[in-house]
Amino acid sequence: MNLFNLKNKNALITGGTHGLGMAIAEGLAIAGAQLIITGTTPVKMEEAISYYTSKGYQAKGYLFDVTDEKAAAENVEKIVNEVGEIHILVNNAGIIKRELAITMPVSDFRKVIDVDLVGPFIMSQLVAKQMIERREGKIINICSMMSELGRSSVSAYAAAKGGLKMLTKNLATEWAKHNIQVNGIGPGYFATSQTEPIRVDGHPFNEFIISRTPAARWGDPEDLAGTAVFLASKASDFVNGQIIYVDGGILATIGKPSNE
């Protein structure tokens, strides 16, 4: 099906060295895209690139911090020279700090906002400049359940991810006329290293998530690939500013009593 084909497209995935970013990158590669992976940890980058290459995907890695606007600008320029124009940008890189608001150091709050919200702004601005010239582009922001819901101990993350949802709508508003589609994916609770501390068997949070999710399981990172391909492809050319929640139904329901 032509609509979902990503042949000859270059896709940049921030934080595509592990977790959800890696599963999204793999989905895009299977649809035909060339991968540009950014990250900050050399060892993880090496492992990721050799994984992608072993699978037969084309992948090149760039080490820089998305919150460093100078490094980001230099690297985007380098990428365009070495790989070519960026057709698809996935703002996936993110961090979380689980601390109660009453005692959370302001510096931690700022750090989360910087990585999860300012980083996507910096990358979108840089990449959109060439997308506007080409009159074509796809930007996908990785949002969260916390784009819609609060949870004790994740105030900075929720503020950043709620902000990222609104940034998505605003960028879509400004850039739709240039044929750039800016949308978001809101993953529910997925089995990744980020959720590992709260996912252990017997941990009350593990049971809570399974009972709170109509699909009655944690998401598998591969569950995101189809939505990522859709939002990266021609199939979504008139979809602007939407957040698609891939959450096993969490946001669809009020939940159920524990005896049900």
Ligand code: GCO
């Ligand atoms: C948490 C989780 C979440 C998830 C995810 C949910 O502590 O509640 O880590 O924040 O990572 O983003 O959509």
Ligand code: CA
């Ligand atoms: Ca799997």
